[in-house]
Amino acid sequence: MRVVYIDLFLVLNFVVNYLLLVCAGKLDGGEIHRGRTALAAVLGAAYGAAALLPGWAVLEHPACKGAAAVGMLLTAFGRSERLPRRGALFLVLSCAFGGALLLLSMARGTDGMAGGLLGPSLGMRGILIAAALSYGVLSLLLGRQFSHTRAGGELEELTLVHQGRSVTLLALRDTGNTLQDPVTGRPVVVVEGEKIQTLLPELPRLDRKSLSKPVELLRELEGQTSDLRLQLLPYRAIGVECGLLLALRVDQVCWGHREHRNCLTALSPTPLSDGGGYCALIGGQEAG
Numbered sequence: 001m002r003v004v005y006i007d008l009f010l011v012l013n014f015v016v017n018y019l020l021l022v023c024a025g026k027l028d029g030g031e032i033h034r035g036r037t038a039l040a041a042v043l044g045a046a047y048g049a050a051a052l053l054p055g056w057a058v059l060e061h062p063a064c065k066g067a068a069a070v071g072m073l074l075t076a077f078g079r080s081e082r083l084p085r086r087g088a089l090f091l092v093l094s095c096a097f098g099g100a101l102l103l104l105s106m107a108r109g110t111d112g113m114a115g116g117l118l119g120p121s122l123g124m125r126g127i128l129i130a131a132a133l134s135y136g137v138l139s140l141l142l143g144r145q146f147s148h149t150r151a152g153g154e155l156e157e158l159t160l161v162h163q164g165r166s167v168t169l170l171a172l173r174d175t176g177n178t179l180q181d182p183v184t185g186r187p188v189v190v191v192e193g194e195k196i197q198t199l200l201p202e203l204p205r206l207d208r209k210s211l212s213k214p215v216e217l218l219r220e221l222e223g224q225t226s227d228l229r230l231q232l233l234p235y236r237a238i239g240v241e242c243g244l245l246l247a248l249r250v251d252q253v254c255w256g257h258r259e260h261r262n263c264l265t266a267l268s269p270t271p272l273s274d275g276g277g278y279c280a281l282i283g284g285q286e287a288g
Contacts, residue, residue, distance in 0.1 A: 017041035024089040040076035161252035171280035187283030193267035211269035214246040
């Protein structure tokens with residue numbers, strides 16, 4: 001007969017859920033909302049406790065578990081394009097945490113996960129050690145891909161405003177981005193072209209194929225959008241002696257406490273980060 005102390009179960013599961021959600025957010029380099037994360041952890045613990053009640057065994061079905069996990073992620077992180085990646089990190093961390101618990105229980109000769117539950121034999125100290133181990137290992141494995149963080153001032157939310165429409169993206173402050181506006185001399189913001197389609201609904205799809213041929217695309221758009229201020233911007237990069245990017249002069253660009261008007265924005269045909277952690281680049285120098 002399996003005896004479960006519901007109060008201990010709730011506390012342990014809350015702690016585990018909270019730690020896993022926080023670690024997933026930190027690995028993704030995003031901002032952590034402590035209140036929302038705590039609420040998500042409470043919901044997850046409550047779901048786990050409800051699944052133990054007589055007559056509620058249906059909650060153990062994988063579909064129900066998946067729905068509960070999605071609900072936790074939405075509560076903690078909200079709806080965003082980064083949610084799938086944070087969900088994947090949460091899943092990987094959960095698996096790593098389970099493995100760390102099993103490793104610790106084997107090392108101590110105890111049953112740390114009796115019947116699929118977090119057993120009391122390891123205690124809170126064992127759970128914290130397992131969480132630290134799983135986070136530390138994944139940080140080492142994924143450190144390069146998720147090396148940029150908002151806390152370090154490297155990542156910032158960037159908002160582009162044009163003709164009454166706006167889009168907000170996550171941008172990297174890149175000191176190697178020396179592109180300058182040929183008219184004003186101010187740094188140029190570089191954005192993945194596909195990400196600003198909502199600013200330009202009248203244009204055909206801005207995909208990689210079209211943006212990789214900026215001269216042809218500009219000729220095609222000249223007769224369709226006379227009110228858009230489009231131009232070609234030369235650039236140099238590793239492996240590219242002299243290239244061209246299609247650039248749009250937007251009404252307003254904001255990041256942090258800075259606001260810049262009539263700002264030139266270059267449209268990149270390719271992703272700017274390997275893992276999708278950011279989709280825009282801000283020059284390391286301050287714009288005037």
